[in-house]
Amino acid sequence: QITLKESGPTLVKPTQTLTLTCTFSGFSLTTSGLGVGWIRQPPGKALEWLASIYWDDDKQYTSSLKSRLTITKDTSNSQVVLTMTNVDPVDTATYYCAYSLFVWGFHYWGQGALVTVSS
Amino acid sequence: DIQLTQSPSFLSASVGDRVTITCRASQDIRNNLAWYRQKPGEAPNLLIYIASTLRTGVPTRFSGSGSGTEFTLTITSLQPEDFATYYCQEPNGYRTFGGGTKVEIK
Numbered sequence: 001q002i003t004l005k006e007s008g009p010t011l012v013k014p015t016q017t018l019t020l021t022c023t024f025s026g027f028s029l030t031t032s033g034l035g036v037g038w039i040r041q042p043p044g045k046a047l048e049w050l051a052s053i054y055w056d057d058d059k060q061y062t063s064s065l066k067s068r069l070t071i072t073k074d075t076s077n078s079q080v081v082l083t084m085t086n087v088d089p090v091d092t093a094t095y096y097c098a099y100s101l102f103v104w105g106f107h108y109w110g111q112g113a114l115v116t117v118s119s
Numbered sequence: 120d121i122q123l124t125q126s127p128s129f130l131s132a133s134v135g136d137r138v139t140i141t142c143r144a145s146q147d148i149r150n151n152l153a154w155y156r157q158k159p160g161e162a163p164n165l166l167i168y169i170a171s172t173l174r175t176g177v178p179t180r181f182s183g184s185g186s187g188t189e190f191t192l193t194i195t196s197l198q199p200e201d202f203a204t205y206y207c208q209e210p211n212g213y214r215t216f217g218g219g220t221k222v223e224i225k
Contacts, residue, residue: 037214047155047163047206049214060214063120096162103211104169105153109162 002026004036004097006113013119018087022080022097022110029055029075035100036080038071040093041112048093052100053080087117121145121209123217131225136197140220142190142207151211154183154192157219158203167192168210197222 098106
């Protein structure tokens with residue numbers, strides 16, 4: 001059974017760095033074809049893909065936020081970490097991590113973590 | 120970047136109705152398209168990938184078609200749990216999501 005769960009702060013101040021951790025089970029990120037991505041959703045708005053990391057350590061970022069994002073993996077602890085620098089209130093959103101199989105989409109999702117950026 | 124435009128943005132329908140949602144890509148994405156359903160307060164759930172492949176366990180009332188720049192998601196007989204928001208996504212290159220289509224009860 002594949003599960004993912006996001007963890008991190010619920011409140012972050014503007015200009016700070018946000019660090020989110022995705023802890024997963026039921027698969028290994030050393031398996032060919034697998035990846036974990038981060039997607040966010042501001043309240044009442046659409047989904048936005050942020051970043052993905054793959055079994056071969058390939059990393060992909062959305063172009064609009066590439067300078068502010070870093071994604072890493074810790075395969076021994078089954079975790080993927082996303083950091084976002086210099087946060088702003090517009091970064092307030094529910095952040096999801098999700099499992100991808102090849103390039104077929106996100107098959108499994110975490111429950112999401114609401115992050116509010118406010119002073 | 121690839122843009123995905125969904126239409127309509129909102130639609131009202133009744134249980135048992137046939138519903139079609141369109142997703143148009145700003146450039147040719149071949150068959151690299153996925154569809155998701157997101158119920159209120161929940162994470163999205165993958166329904167279809169590679170444009171027309173139904174994910175295991177997804178009811179057969181859902182179907183997808185299209186290639187290139189135009190794609191459709193069809194629900195043949197709308198059920199109460201289908202009143203939700205639907206998103207398309209290009210999962211291969213830019214991984215862009217469409218703006219969503221909210222299906223409401225008429």
